[in-house]
Amino acid sequence: MIYTILEIQDMLREKQTGSRFVHTLGVQYTSACLAMRYGADVEKAQMAGLLHDCAKHMKPEKLLEKSRKHHLEVTHAQERNPFLLHGRVGAYVARTRYGVTDPEILGAVEWHTTGKPDMTLLEKIVFTADYIEPSRDKAPNLSRLRQISFEDLDQAVYEILAQTLDYLKKSPQDIDETTEITYSYYKSLLKRREKNTGE
Numbered sequence: 146m147i148y149t150i151l152e153i154q155d156m157l158r159e160k161q162t163g164s165r166f167v168h169t170l171g172v173q174y175t176s177a178c179l180a181m182r183y184g185a186d187v188e189k190a191q192m193a194g195l196l197h198d199c200a201k202h203m204k205p206e207k208l209l210e211k212s213r214k215h216h217l218e219v220t221h222a223q224e225r226n227p228f229l230l231h232g233r234v235g236a237y238v239a240r241t242r243y244g245v246t247d248p249e250i251l252g253a254v255e256w257h258t259t260g261k262p263d264m265t266l267l268e269k270i271v272f273t274a275d276y277i278e279p280s281r282d283k284a285p286n287l288s289r290l291r292q293i294s295f296e297d298l299d300q301a302v303y304e305i306l307a308q309t310l311d312y313l314k315k316s317p318q319d320i321d322e323t324t325e326i327t328y329s330y331y332k333s334l335l336k337r338r339e340k341n342t343g344e
């Protein structure tokens with residue numbers, strides 16, 4: 146790692162508005178707590194949580210331009226709704242600007258918005274922390290979801306995906322299908338698990 150967590154915090158403070166920066170720190174610390182609970186690397190979780198929105202301040206045109214320039218994949222949904230690219234461009238910026246080479250951290254930054262099937266532990270941690278961190282207050286059943294996140298991470302991931310898709314129902318044209326695919330994946334995973342353990 147070229148920079149320490151404190152140094153990256155200072156760099157991001159310059160780029161992000163007050164509430165965005167509070168959210169960033171919330172995701173950093175919540176990722177650390179989940180890492181402690183599930184036995185992931187706490188330092189990596191903090192770094193991934195801290196950097197998850199490092200490209201969020203970029204305008205849609207800039208996200209598209211950077212993606213094209215650096216040959217990052219752009220799906221149809223992302224072309225229609227370039228905000229969805231902030232994870233992928235974020236992973237690129239984390240590598241080139243903030244000197245992160247660890248693929249686990251980069252993956253957690255890349256997939257934090259849509260999730261993806263069969264996420265790594267760190268990816269699930271940042272995906273969940275983004276939704277439950279202390280300054281979030283819009284999602285329904287947040288206190289229950291926060292509790293579940295510390296009891297059963299796959300269940301939490303599934304419920305977050307379900308709530309996100311339900312919220313996006315009103316503007317279906319904006320949905321990135323990766324979230325739908327991920328939702329189906331975790332739904333079957335939980336069903337299989339239930340069958341095997343009789344839970």
Ligand SMILES: Nc1ncnc2c1ncn2[C@@H]1O[C@H](COP(=O)(O)OP(=O)(O)O)[C@@H](O)[C@H]1O
Pocket residue numbers: 198201229257258259275309312313319320321322323324325
């Ligand atoms: N598959 C999707 N398609 C379109 N929008 C999505 C999708 N998944 C999440 N969103 C929207 O993205 C927003 C959250 O963005 P996210 O990257 O998770 O958080 P942040 O960048 O603020 O930390 C929410 O408004 C949510 O509705």
